[in-house]
Amino acid sequence: MSLHKLRLAAAVPVTISTFSSRLFLKPFPNTLTLGLFSRRLQPRKPLLVRAFSASAAVQDIPANQTTVSSARRPQWKASIDFKWIRDNKEAVEINIKNRNSNADLDAVLELYENMVNLQKEVERLREERNNVAKKMKGKLEPSERDRLVEEGKYLKESLVSLEEDLVKLKDELQHVAQSIPNMTHPDVPVGGEDSSAIRKEVGCPREFNFPIKDHLQLGKDLDLIDFDSAAEVSGSKFFYLKNEAVLLEMALLNWTLSQVMKKGYTPLTTPEIVRSSIVEKCGFQPRGDNTQVYSIDGTDQCLIGTAEIPLGGIHMDSILLESALPLKYIAFSHCFRTEAGAAGAATKGLYRVHQFSKAEMFVICRPEDSEFFHHELIQIEEDLFTSLGLHFKTLDMATADLGAPAYRKFDIEAWMPGFGRFGEISSASNCTDYQSRRLGIRYRPSEPLQTGPNKGKANLPATKFVHTLNATACAVPRMMVCLLENYQQEDGSVVIPEPLRPFMGGIELIKPKLK
Amino acid sequence: MKGKLESSERERLVEEGKNLKESLVTLEEDLVKLKDELQHVAQSIPNMTHPDVPVGGEDSSAIRKEVGCPREFNFPIKDHLQLGKDLDLIDFDSAAEVSGSKFFYLKNEAVLLEMALLNWTLSQVMKKGYTPLTTPEIVRSSIVEKCGFQPRGDNTQVYSIDGTDQCLIGTAEIPLGGIHMDSILLESALPLKYIAFSHCFRTEAGAAGAATKGLYRVHQFSKAEMFVICRPEDSEFFHHELIQIEEDLFTSLGLHFKTLDMATADLGAPAYRKFDIEAWMPGFGRFGEISSASNCTDYQSRRLGIRYRPSEPLQTGPKKGKANLPATKFVHTLNATACAVPRMMVCLLENYQQEDGSVVIPEPLRPFMGGIELIKPKLK
Numbered sequence: 078m079s080l081h082k083l084r085l086a087a088a089v090p091v092t093i094s095t096f097s098s099r100l101f102l103k104p105f106p107n108t109l110t111l112g113l114f115s116r117r118l119q120p121r122k123p124l125l126v127r128a129f130s131a132s133a134a135v136q137d138i139p140a141n142q143t144t145v146s147s148a149r150r151p152q153w154k155a156s157i158d159f160k161w162i163r164d165n166k167e168a169v170e171i172n173i174k175n176r177n178s179n180a181d182l183d184a185v186l187e188l189y190e191n192m193v194n195l196q197k198e199v200e201r202l203r204e205e206r207n208n209v210a211k212k213m214k215g216k217l218e219p220s221e222r223d224r225l226v227e228e229g230k231y232l233k234e235s236l237v238s239l240e241e242d243l244v245k246l247k248d249e250l251q252h253v254a255q256s257i258p259n260m261t262h263p264d265v266p267v268g269g270e271d272s273s274a275i276r277k278e279v280g281c282p283r284e285f286n287f288p289i290k291d292h293l294q295l296g297k298d299l300d301l302i303d304f305d306s307a308a309e310v311s312g313s314k315f316f317y318l319k320n321e322a323v324l325l326e327m328a329l330l331n332w333t334l335s336q337v338m339k340k341g342y343t344p345l346t347t348p349e350i351v352r353s354s355i356v357e358k359c360g361f362q363p364r365g366d367n368t369q370v371y372s373i374d375g376t377d378q379c380l381i382g383t384a385e386i387p388l389g390g391i392h393m394d395s396i397l398l399e400s401a402l403p404l405k406y407i408a409f410s411h412c413f414r415t416e417a418g419a420a421g422a423a424t425k426g427l428y429r430v431h432q433f434s435k436a437e438m439f440v441i442c443r444p445e446d447s448e449f450f451h452h453e454l455i456q457i458e459e460d461l462f463t464s465l466g467l468h469f470k471t472l473d474m475a476t477a478d479l480g481a482p483a484y485r486k487f488d489i490e491a492w493m494p495g496f497g498r499f500g501e502i503s504s505a506s507n508c509t510d511y512q513s514r515r516l517g518i519r520y521r522p523s524e525p526l527q528t529g530p531n532k533g534k535a536n537l538p539a540t541k542f543v544h545t546l547n548a549t550a551c552a553v554p555r556m557m558v559c560l561l562e563n564y565q566q567e568d569g570s571v572v573i574p575e576p577l578r579p580f581m582g583g584i585e586l587i588k589p590k591l592k
Numbered sequence: 593m594k595g596k597l598e599s600s601e602r603e604r605l606v607e608e609g610k611n612l613k614e615s616l617v618t619l620e621e622d623l624v625k626l627k628d629e630l631q632h633v634a635q636s637i638p639n640m641t642h643p644d645v646p647v648g649g650e651d652s653s654a655i656r657k658e659v660g661c662p663r664e665f666n667f668p669i670k671d672h673l674q675l676g677k678d679l680d681l682i683d684f685d686s687a688a689e690v691s692g693s694k695f696f697y698l699k700n701e702a703v704l705l706e707m708a709l710l711n712w713t714l715s716q717v718m719k720k721g722y723t724p725l726t727t728p729e730i731v732r733s734s735i736v737e738k739c740g741f742q743p744r745g746d747n748t749q750v751y752s753i754d755g756t757d758q759c760l761i762g763t764a765e766i767p768l769g770g771i772h773m774d775s776i777l778l779e780s781a782l783p784l785k786y787i788a789f790s791h792c793f794r795t796e797a798g799a800a801g802a803a804t805k806g807l808y809r810v811h812q813f814s815k816a817e818m819f820v821i822c823r824p825e826d827s828e829f830f831h832h833e834l835i836q837i838e839e840d841l842f843t844s845l846g847l848h849f850k851t852l853d854m855a856t857a858d859l860g861a862p863a864y865r866k867f868d869i870e871a872w873m874p875g876f877g878r879f880g881e882i883s884s885a886s887n888c889t890d891y892q893s894r895r896l897g898i899r900y901r902p903s904e905p906l907q908t909g910p911k912k913g914k915a916n917l918p919a920t921k922f923v924h925t926l927n928a929t930a931c932a933v934p935r936m937m938v939c940l941l942e943n944y945q946q947e948d949g950s951v952v953i954p955e956p957l958r959p960f961m962g963g964i965e966l967i968k969p970k971l972k
Contacts, residue, residue, distance in 0.1 A: 303771070307728050310735055310770035311758070315728040317771065323724035323789070327714070331707060335962065344703035348687050348695040349791065349812055350751075355690055371730075373760075374752040378691070390690035391683070391697065409703070411729065411791050432729055582715065 153354055155515040156542070157254045159189045172260055175267050175476035180256040188250040195243050202239065206232040259511040261476055262485035272475035273488075277459065280468035282492050287567040291495025292558045293426040296322070298569055299587055301561075302427070314416060314424070314431045321587040325560070325573070326434060326553050328580035330409060333436045333461060333551040340457060342407040342438060347387035349410055353379045355390045358515035360482035360508070367418035380413035385547040388439040393516040396540050399523040403442035403450065407550060410435060427554035428493075428500060436550040441518065444510065447484075447544035451507040454548035455487045458503050461550065465574045467559055468492040470499065482511040491555075495562040502555045505548035513542040639891040641856055642865035652855035653868075657839065660848035662872050667947040671875025672938045673806040676702070678949055679967055681941075682807065694796060694804070694811045701967040705940070705953070706814060706933050708960035710789060713816045713841060713931040720837060722787040722818060727767035729790055733759045735770045738895035740862035740888070747798035760793035765927040768819040773896040776920050779903040783822035783830065787930060790815060807934035808873075808880060816930040821898065824890065827864075827924035831887040834928035835867045838883050841930065845954045847939050848872040850879065862891040871935075875942040882935045885928035893922040 162169050163186060173180050209229045213222065266272045296302030301322035307315040318326060334344055353363045356370060356379050363370040363379050371380040381387060388408055397404070412435050416424075438457065440450045455471060462469050469491040479486050483506040490499035513519070519540040564572040571587040578585055593605050646652045676682030681702035687695040698706060714724055733743045736750060736759050743750040743759050751760040761767060768788055777784070792815050796804075818837065820830045835851060842849050849871040859866050863886040870879035893899070899920040944952040951967040958965055 306771045307767075309773065310767050311728040311731045315730065317728070317767070318726040320723060323714075323726055326726065327707075327711060331711070334703075334707070343700060346698040346703055346706065346814075348691040348697070350695065350793070351691045372754040374754045380753075387687075387690050387697070391686045393689065413730070434726075 153358065153515070154251050155255055155358075156517070157251075157257070157514060159185075159250075159254070162186070162254075162257065163189060168260070169257065172476075173258065175261065176258050176479060176481075177477045178256065178258045178481065180258060181253055182257065185250065185254045185257065188246060188253065192243070192246045192250055195239065195246055199236065199239050199243055202232055202236050206236065255515075256481075258479070258481040259484050259509060261479065262507070265473060265479070265485055266475045268475045269477045270475065273478060274473040274475075275470050276455075276473050276487065277471040279459065279463055279470070280466070280492075282468055282494065283563055285494065289494055289562070289565060290569075291426070292493075292561040293495075295495075295561045295565055295569075295571060296426070298589060299571065300590055301587070304426070312431075314429060316427070316430060320590075321581075321584065322557065324581045324584065325557065325577070325587075328573075328577040329551055329553055329556055330434060330436055331580045332577055334407060334409070336461060336464075337407045337436070337438060337457060337550055340405075340453075342405045345384075345388070345406050345408040347381070347384050347408050347410045349381050349387075349413070350378050351381055351387055351390065353377050355393070355516075356381075356386055358393070359386050359389045359512055360480060360515070361386070369414045369417065371413050371415055381410060382414045383412050383547075384408040384410040384435065384437040385439060388437065388547070389512050389516050389518075389545060392441060392518045395518060397441070397518070397520040397543065399443065399520050402520055402543065403440055403446060405450075406439045408437050408439065410437070425496070427558050428496070430554055434553040438546075438548045438550050440546040441513075441543050442546070443520065444541065444544050447507050447509055447546060450546050451485060451487070451505065454505045454546060455489075458489055458505060458548060458550065462489060462491065462502070464576050465556075465560070467502075467563065469502070480506070482506065482508040484509040484511070491559045493558055493562055495558070500555065500558065502552060502559065503549035506546060508545045508547070510542040510544055512545045516545075518543050518545070635895075636861075638859070638861040639864050639889060641859065642887070645853060645859070645865055646855040648855045649857045650855065653858060654853040654855075655850050656835075656853050656867065657851040659839065659843055659850070660846070660872075662848055662874065663943055665874065669874055669942070669945060670949075671806070672873075672941040673875075675875075675941045675945055675949075675951060676806070678969060679951065680970055681967070684806070692811075694809060696807065696810060700970075701961075701964065702937065704961045704964065705937065705957070705967075708953075708957040709931055709933055709936055710814060710816055711960045712957055714787060714789070716841060716844075717787045717816070717818060717837060717930055720785075720833070722785045725764075725768070725786050725788040727761070727764050727788050727790045729761050729767075729793070730758050731761055731767055731770060733757050735773070735896075736761075736766055738773070739766050739769045739892055740860060740895070741766070749794045749797065751793050751795055761790060762794045763792050763927075764788040764790040764815065764817040765819060768817065768927070769892050769896050769898075769925060772821060772898045775898060777821070777898070777900040777923065779823065779900050782900055782923065783820055783826060785830075786819045788817050788819065790817070805876070807938050808876070810934055814933040818926075818928045818930050820926040821893075821923050822926070823900065824921065824924050827887050827889055827926060830926050831865060831867070831885065834885045834926060835869075838869055838885060838928060838930065842869060842871065842882070844956050845936075845940070847882075847943065849882070860886070862886065862888040864889040864891070871939045873938050873942055875938070880935060880938065882932060882939065883929035886926060888925045888927070890922040890924055892925045896925075898923050898925070 162182075166182060166186060170182050173182055206229060209225055209232060213225050213229070217225065266274050290298070293302070293304075299321070301319055303317040303319060304315075307317055338344060350373065353370075353372065354377070356363045361370060361382065362368055363372060369382050373379065387410070388406055392404070411432060413432050416429055416431060438454055440454065442450050459471060469489050472488045472490065474483075474486040474488055486504060486506045488501050488505075489503045491502045493500045520543050521540050522538045524538070560574065561571055564574065566572065569589045573581060573585055573587065593602065593609070597605070646654050670678070673682070673684075679701070681699055683697040683699060684695075687697055718724060730753065733750075733752065734757070736743045741750060741762065742748055743752060749762050753759065767790070768786055772784070791812060793812050796809055796811060818834055820827075820834065822830050839851060849869050852868045852870065854863075854866040854868055866884060866886045868881050868885075869883045871882045873880045900923050901920050902918045904918070940954065941951055944954065946952065949969045953961060953965055953967065
């Protein structure tokens with residue numbers, strides 16, 4: 078028995094991250110947790126203490142597993158289909174490369190293999206312990222009894238140790254596997270930014286026969302936007318909207334809401350402060366360097382960068398009825414982004430700001446329907462922007478430009494004459510089951526299955542993961558850039574597109590104000 | 593020491609000069625420390641109080657006006673939480689999972705109602721010459737302090753952002769006060785009258801035990817806030833203009849409410865005088881505050897550094913400032929709630945409920961909601 082245990086320990090090359098390996102080498106100060114993980118208030122100490130008692134060997138960790146990533150160990154588990162990954166590892170590896178992801182597939186497969194073996198071992202030991210317990214119920218010689226008692230004790234200790242190892246292995250497996258990005262739609266172009274394909278182009282750049290202003294100049298001249306006071310009050314990339322710009326923001330949101338509601342989307346407003354675990358489950362990184370996410374002091378809460386996050390959270394850890402699907406939402410919220418790491422990128426004026434209003438569409442549907450809804454969402458966006466008279470192109474984003482959650486992503490870039498180039502005004506992603514596996518959103522199919530291996534509880538069909546999609550209906554600052562710059566007149570005024578006028582009390586023109 | 597001196601005389605002066613210099617350095621350091629200490633303790637001194645303000649606690653507040661009367665129901669009524677559930681308008685449960693208690697999602701007609709409230713309020717107040725604004729909701733903590741709030745105390749109402757000196761605003765009053773900070777305005781520019789929309793964030797720490805049910809006390813809400821910057825002699829006038837605007841708004845919506853002249857113990861430090869409006873909330877069976885209008889005189893402007901230069905040139909005299917310009921004076925600031933959406937929603941849902949479970953939309957809001965007259969129970 079003891080030999081077997083030692084052999085197992087040697088055969089299990091458990092990959093433990095740098096953080097816990099340091100524990101083996103130095104005394105473990107109580108303040109370590111608070112120092113490194115100043116924002117994680119959950120009691121991780123019990124697990125760290127167990128690390129001391131583990132008998133598993135410590136191995137070198139792969140080069141791309143940094144201290145930073147181990148510091149952000151999530152507190153929750155994604156329902157990752159490891160078997161599928163193992164059975165499709167070539168495709169998964171190619172996908173990881175195409176997306177320039179730093180996920181470590183080899184580590185995942187190795188850990189998974191080890192986990193499976195350890196699981197078997199644990200089960201085997203449990204069975205043996207049960208056998209010993211059974212034997213001890215019968216009539217025995219005292220020496221025999223003593224031997225069994227000894228054996229039972231030994232099995233129990235081994236089990237405790239192995240079970241601890243199994244928990245740690247599962248945690249480690251989760252941790253590395255969560256980085257594996259979603260698979261990719263076969264039609265998505267492979268490559269970087271320049272490989273994205275144009276799906277559609279609408280309109281053409283307006284020709285101006287007078288020198289044009291950019292939105293910042295228009296904002297100043299028409300007393301619509303104030304960045305200077307906001308820089309004093311809040312910092313750079315904050316702004317006040319004034320006068321007709323306020324009416325324009327409200328008109329954009331009101332009009333967008335009414336248009337999208339006609340397509341059967343339920344309007345919502347959402348919390349803008351959420352628990353950081355929700356942010357992670359949606360595929361964002363609240364705690365990394367250059368994180369886009371603002372955190373609230375003294376809590377595990379963050380500000381949302383998009384309503385996608387509280388929308389994903391509404392149905393988390395739920396089982397929906399198939400008849401309830403699809404669920405289609407249009408949500409308004411303010412969004413907050415640090416824009417850390419955006420230096421050098423386009424940052425002028427309203428193009429990149431820390432706080433903005435946005436209307437976001439979110440769909441929860443059956444897997445077989447997500448492709449359909451991806452096309453519905455992009456169609457809604459294209460219709461909205463066409464109605465506003467914008468010149469834009471719809472792009473099928475290439476693999477290196479997809480976020481980890483997106484199976485496929487369509488971006489719309491609109492012509493911004495003040496910048497003299499196209500700028501992104503919306504994004505529509507099909508996240509398939511990436512988010513739902515993390516948020517725990519399932520549905521139960523309606524038709525009862527025939528008797529078969531897939532049957533879940535009693536007579537109910539087994540639950541499946543839903544697919545989720547999200548798409549920008551209206552990001553107000555970027556829309557404002559487009560409208561101000563495209564609709565400017567020689568006399569300095571700005572024309573309001575017709576669809577918005579009823580939502581602005583009939584205003585047709587933003588005129589320069591007399592001073 | 594510039595003159596011609598005997599060497600012993602010179603040395604004596606050099607010695608004296610050195611002593612004086614050292615003494616000065618020490619005294620100047622002491623002066624800086626004293627000034628700091630003085631600032632620190634003096635900043636706690638609250639604003640003076642209008643002579644008509646009743647002295648005492650909550651119960652001493654005086655009723656200035658009462659409008660309407662409680663509606664009589666001939667059927668058992670629901671509170672706004674029940675109405676919110678039954679009509680699929682408000683979701684607190686999902687929000688508790690996603691964010692924590694006192695957060696919520698609005699759904700369906702409630703979203704349209706929020707937008708109608710804000711749109712209608714904006715259009716009404718703009719007619720009175722108020723300039724619409726939207727504001728940053730993240731501000732430097734110094735601005736919060738200058739407005740008279742305490743971002744860092746225990747039981748602070750203020751959320752702080754990790755790793756920065758920034759906070760979330762609890763009211764648009766804060767970024768509004770900040771717009772003209774450290775400025776000298778022309779008298780001809782006054783009054784400046786703003787109506788600003790923002791989301792507001794409050795920790796509500798220390799509110800345990802107080803009324804906390806449902807939409808009455810939440811961490812995040814939408815609010816339209818009025819803000820006035822004016823000459824000192826005009827602030828009383830504008831305080832009355834602001835409360836009149838509020839009373840007109842709430843009367844138009846058919847609410848039953850009373851306007852209170854808040855007693856001395858209930859004024860915040862910045863307020864010279866404060867009028868609160870409490871509306872009847874049948875689901876609670878009592879009145880609840882839906883707005884507040886404060887005249888802060890020069891309390892905030894002395895901290896924010898907002899001055900104005902009077903137009904008429906003064907006669908030659910001791911008060912003359914630079915060159916021929918009259919000396920600057922501190923402005924007066926006022927702030928007043930035009931619409932705090934969750935509390936308005938409590939009032940509207942509870943007061944306008946019907947026996948069949950539907951809720952009537954007050955007439956002024958209907959054009960801003962696409963004509964909807966009624967929120968009906970949904971078929972399931």
